[in-house]
Amino acid sequence: MEENDRSTIQFRVNEGVAHLILNQPPSNKMTLAFFSEFNRIIDQIQDNPAIKALVISGNGRHFSSGADLPALLAEIQKQSEVDTVGKLSFIPDFMRANYQSILKLEAMNIPVISAIRGVCLGSALELALFCHFRFCGEDTVFGLPETSFNLIPGLGGIRKMTSLAGKANALEFILRGKTFSAADALKIHIVDRIFPKRQVVDITLGFIRKIMDDYRKEKSGMYLKKFLPV
Amino acid sequence: MEKIDKITWEIRDDIGIITLDNPPENYLVRPEFLPYDTLKKWTSYDYLKGILICGSGKHFSGGGKLENLYEMIKANEDIASRMEEGKAVLDHLENLTIPIAAAIQGICFGGGLEIALACHIRVCSENALFAFPEINSRVLPGLGGTVRFHELAGFPESMKMILGGDMINAEDALELKLVDQITPKATLFDHTFNLLKKMTYDRPMEVIHGVMQALQNARKLSHLEAMQQETRIFCELALTEARRRNKNNAK
Numbered sequence: 493m494e495e496n497d498r499s500t501i502q503f504r505v506n507e508g509v510a511h512l513i514l515n516q517p518p519s520n521k522m523t524l525a526f527f528s529e530f531n532r533i534i535d536q537i538q539d540n541p542a543i544k545a546l547v548i549s550g551n552g553r554h555f556s557s558g559a560d561l562p563a564l565l566a567e568i569q570k571q572s573e574v575d576t577v578g579k580l581s582f583i584p585d586f587m588r589a590n591y592q593s594i595l596k597l598e599a600m601n602i603p604v605i606s607a608i609r610g611v612c613l614g615s616a617l618e619l620a621l622f623c624h625f626r627f628c629g630e631d632t633v634f635g636l637p638e639t640s641f642n643l644i645p646g647l648g649g650i651r652k653m654t655s656l657a658g659k660a661n662a663l664e665f666i667l668r669g670k671t672f673s674a675a676d677a678l679k680i681h682i683v684d685r686i687f688p689k690r691q692v693v694d695i696t697l698g699f700i701r702k703i704m705d706d707y708r709k710e711k712s713g714m715y716l717k718k719f720l721p722v
Numbered sequence: 723m724e725k726i727d728k729i730t731w732e733i734r735d736d737i738g739i740i741t742l743d744n745p746p747e748n749y750l751v752r753p754e755f756l757p758y759d760t761l762k763k764w765t766s767y768d769y770l771k772g773i774l775i776c777g778s779g780k781h782f783s784g785g786g787k788l789e790n791l792y793e794m795i796k797a798n799e800d801i802a803s804r805m806e807e808g809k810a811v812l813d814h815l816e817n818l819t820i821p822i823a824a825a826i827q828g829i830c831f832g833g834g835l836e837i838a839l840a841c842h843i844r845v846c847s848e849n850a851l852f853a854f855p856e857i858n859s860r861v862l863p864g865l866g867g868t869v870r871f872h873e874l875a876g877f878p879e880s881m882k883m884i885l886g887g888d889m890i891n892a893e894d895a896l897e898l899k900l901v902d903q904i905t906p907k908a909t910l911f912d913h914t915f916n917l918l919k920k921m922t923y924d925r926p927m928e929v930i931h932g933v934m935q936a937l938q939n940a941r942k943l944s945h946l947e948a949m950q951q952e953t954r955i956f957c958e959l960a961l962t963e964a965r966r967r968n969k970n971n972a973k
Contacts, residue, residue, distance in 0.1 A: 565964040568957055580958045583950065591953050595946070638956075639929050642963045646956025648949045650936040659937060660843040660902035663821055666933050667921040 500526040502551065503533050508544035509701055510537055513551050514616075520556035522615050524563055527586070531593045538596060545704040546600065548623060549607040549693050550616075555632070558614025561641060591647050598622045603707045607696035608632050609689045613671070618649035621656065626682065627696050628674050629689025634682065635671035656681050724764070727751035731764045737918050738764065738773040742834070747784035748777040750833050753791055753801075754808030755865070761811050765818060771930060772918035773818070775841060776825040776911060777834075782850070785832025788859050808833075808865045812840040819934035821921060825914035826850050827907045836867035839874070842937075844900065845914045846892050847907030852900060853889040874899050932959055 500523060502513040512533060514520035522530075537543050550556050571584035597604060597619075606620040609629035617634055620626050636645045636653070644650065645666060653662035657680040665672060665680075677683040687695050723732040728744035728751050742748040765773065777783050795801055815822055824838040826846040831853050838844055854871075856862050862884060863871075872880045875898045882888050895901045905913045922930055932955045939948040 562967075565960050565967065568960045569964040569968075572957065572961055574961070580954065580961060583954050583957055587953050587957055588950075591949050595949060639925055639933060642926055642929055642966075643959045644929060644932045644936060644952070644956055646953050646960075648952055650933065650952055651940040651945070651948045654937055654940040658899060658902065659941075663842055663933070663937060664917070664921060667821065667925060667930065 517552040520550040523560045534593045545700040546604045554610030555608040555612040556616035607693045618647040621652040632674040637669040640669040736771045740775045742783045743778040745779040753786040771922035781828030782826040782830040783834030785834045816840045819931040836865040839870040845903045846901045857887040
């Protein structure tokens with residue numbers, strides 16, 4: 493068993509199951525340090541054939557309240573090159589690295605499930621959307637509030653909301669920036685199952701342990717669907 | 723208010739309203755819906771935050787009238803180029819980077835359904851009915867309806883609707899994801915109009931365009947390109963927002 497408890501992420505591997513925990517409680521805000529740690533761990537998981545499944549959750553009551561906005565804005569401004577009319581000439585490297593990690597997460601050939609409770613907002617929801625499945629507690633609050641800060645979801649959240657929930661729902665939830673409940677999330681196919689909040693993480697770990705060996709052979713979301721706990 | 727070929731255009735609270743105004747069935751006078759230049763002119767105002775398309779009275783639209791089409795063919799009119807223009811009109815609507823919603827009640831057939839399919843959001847009343855009756859006259863939807871319907875509902879359902887000419891009600895349409903919401907008909911217009919207003923109210927234009935552009939990309943670009951573009955739009959808005967906050971702090 494490997495363990496690393498010092499930083500923005502707790503990461504442990506136990507009998508083939510990797511557990512990545514966002515670790516800046518209570519809000520588990522996704523700071524710049526979090527993202528660079530996250531990118532490093534994703535590469536590490538990809539390079540480790542002993543890892544057969546990945547569960548992502550938050551430390552404590554919440555999954556995460558999303559990105560550390562002031563720090564993110566400042567860093568984008570610092571790292572952006574603009575042309576003569578003040579337009580962005582290219583995407584800053586660290587932002588590129590972030591969406592590339594999220595794409596790697598999505599493309600993993602091991603099952604990736606997020607176990608969500610409390611708040612799951614902005615970039616945190618985007619991260620969860622790119623997992624293969626989402627289990628959540630009954631009182632989870634979801635939202636993509638970026639537009640209320642004059643921004644948009646920038647890590648593929650718009651793309652993923654559209655494919656999961658359809659154009660109209662994506663448009664409404666993103667433009668209004670309103671939070672929505674676990675029940676709403678289930679209805680628009682943003683989450684796959686709702687469980688009692690205290691049990692979400694344990695149920696997810698137990699479930700993924702049961703299916704992970706077959707998943708490697710099948711690599712099929714449909715196959716996993718058959719085994720989803722009710 | 724402007725009017726052409728029994729279709730009216732007005733702007734209320736920065737939301738454009740296109741009314742199919744040929745009651746009772748609101749048949750389209752032109753099979754191509756609207757002249758392309760007219761639609762382009764109507765939608766060119768840069769303060770426009772959304773567009774609502776609805777029918778006058780009890781119905782959305784019965785679509786084009788086949789008799790008209792036969793008359794045109796008899797008169798040696800170039801039907802093909804009219805249909806091309808119609809497709810360009812609906813593509814233009816669909817590609818606009820502001821939200822377009824259809825408020826549908828009563829019948830929504832043929833060309834009417836094709837117009838609704840080009841919208842980003844479809845709200846209907848419980849009494850709405852949907853069909854592609856073209857097959858009964860040995861033709862098929864000609865304004866992109868086959869493609870858009872297939873995109874929404876998949877192959878088997880498209881065959882049932884387009885080849886079978888089946889009519890479906892509001893609940894079936896919701897199940898097929900052909901419509902996004904059902905509301906009582908008495909509040910249909912207000913509900914849809916308020917939905918557009920709530921979505922766009924106090925949102926800066928560049929944020930609305932950014933979200934819409936990213937949504938359009940999701941449909942048109944590869945997965946990777948769409949991701950890149952989304953992050954790019956985010957960074958551009960973030961840059962603007964960072965400058966704005968700096969300025970406010972300096973004050």
